[in-house]
Amino acid sequence: MIAPYAVRLFCLCLASFFVVNLSAGLIVSAASRGAMRVAGTMRARVAARFLFGIRILPFALGIGAVLGLCVPSYLWFEPQATPERVGVGCLALVVLGAMSWFVAMGRVSRALVVASRCRRIWKETGHEDHLPRESSRAVVVEKDAPLLALAGILRPRLIVSRGVLCALSADQLDVAVHHENAHRVSRDNLKRLFLLMVPDSIPFVRGNGALEEAWAKFAEWAADDEAVQGDSNRAVSLASALLRVARMGAGPRLSFLHTSLVGEDRDLAARVERLLEFETVNGRPASQTRSLRLGAGFAMAALVATLLAGPAILSSVHGLLELFLH
Numbered sequence: 001m002i003a004p005y006a007v008r009l010f011c012l013c014l015a016s017f018f019v020v021n022l023s024a025g026l027i028v029s030a031a032s033r034g035a036m037r038v039a040g041t042m043r044a045r046v047a048a049r050f051l052f053g054i055r056i057l058p059f060a061l062g063i064g065a066v067l068g069l070c071v072p073s074y075l076w077f078e079p080q081a082t083p084e085r086v087g088v089g090c091l092a093l094v095v096l097g098a099m100s101w102f103v104a105m106g107r108v109s110r111a112l113v114v115a116s117r118c119r120r121i122w123k124e125t126g127h128e129d130h131l132p133r134e135s136s137r138a139v140v141v142e143k144d145a146p147l148l149a150l151a152g153i154l155r156p157r158l159i160v161s162r163g164v165l166c167a168l169s170a171d172q173l174d175v176a177v178h179h180e181n182a183h184r185v186s187r188d189n190l191k192r193l194f195l196l197m198v199p200d201s202i203p204f205v206r207g208n209g210a211l212e213e214a215w216a217k218f219a220e221w222a223a224d225d226e227a228v229q230g231d232s233n234r235a236v237s238l239a240s241a242l243l244r245v246a247r248m249g250a251g252p253r254l255s256f257l258h259t260s261l262v263g264e265d266r267d268l269a270a271r272v273e274r275l276l277e278f279e280t281v282n283g284r285p286a287s288q289t290r291s292l293r294l295g296a297g298f299a300m301a302a303l304v305a306t307l308l309a310g311p312a313i314l315s316s317v318h319g320l321l322e323l324f325l326h
């Protein structure tokens with residue numbers, strides 16, 4: 001297909017993203033078990049960040065390859081006048097790439113629709129109020145349903161039902177609200193949006209689900225740790241709050257973009273057990289801090305080397321892109 005300059009660039013971007021996302025996605029899938037084992041040796045907050053980084057790495061590399069290599073090398077080395085054809089292989093990659101983006105956008109749209117339906121219901125049946133011991137306001141929904149959740153992506157708000165307010169003691173409510181605030185601080189709802197947005201390596205094949213579940217588990221544990229603040233009494237209060245809310249029955253259907261106090265039933269037993277065992281987790285070991293700094297140093301060195309070797313790299317990349325064109 002003979003295509004104009006901009007259309008060829010668009011096709012090359014989609015195809016390049018698909019190839020990089022697929023390659024990196026397969027490597028991440030192969031390495032995910034090992035990554036989850038390593039995460040198990042870390043503090044919950046560090047483990048959650050580590051697993052989230054690994055999960056979105058193929059997407060980040062794909063976007064980086066397109067914006068940092070594909071686009072500049074094409075604009076630099078591709079003459080505007082040549083009427084080149086987009087090869088059949090490239091077209092196939094474009095179709096696959098577009099499909100994986102459409103599937104991801106579909107996931108995001110469905111989650112947004114459910115979130116918007118919840119927001120409408122909460123607006124009709126709730127009102128803003130101050131909770132005891134809390135400076136920030138929450139939306140109190142006048143229902144008995146077990147509902148204590150954080151809703152919203154950029155400015156998340158606490159949603160709590162009258163049933164939960166009546167069921168929990170002041171201490172239990174305090175630590176449960178701190179748990180949700182910890183999700184707010186670590187922007188977990190925004191991370192959930194990213195997880196939905198990341199296109200699958202192979203369209204319609206949702207790989208790396210185990211990695212996402214592990215991230216969700218450690219994100220819950222991290223919020224538990226921050227709510228408990230190293231106090232065994234608060235740990236017991238949070239465990240009893242979790243059980244009390246869970247015993248209230250099934251909660252309303254929430255969006256994937258919401259974090260709920262008792263979200264995943266299968267993780268509840270492990271969370272309660274962990275809180276009751278309550279091992280005081282001391283600060284991150286120095287070696288781990290050093291390894292994080294070392295990783296950041298390597299990344300910076302790689303970036304500087306890439307910038308210095310820019311023209312040579314872009315020329316090579318352009319040679320590769322020419323494989324897609326005739």
Ligand SMILES: [Zn+2]
Binds near residue numbers: 179180223259
């Ligand atoms: Zn939570």
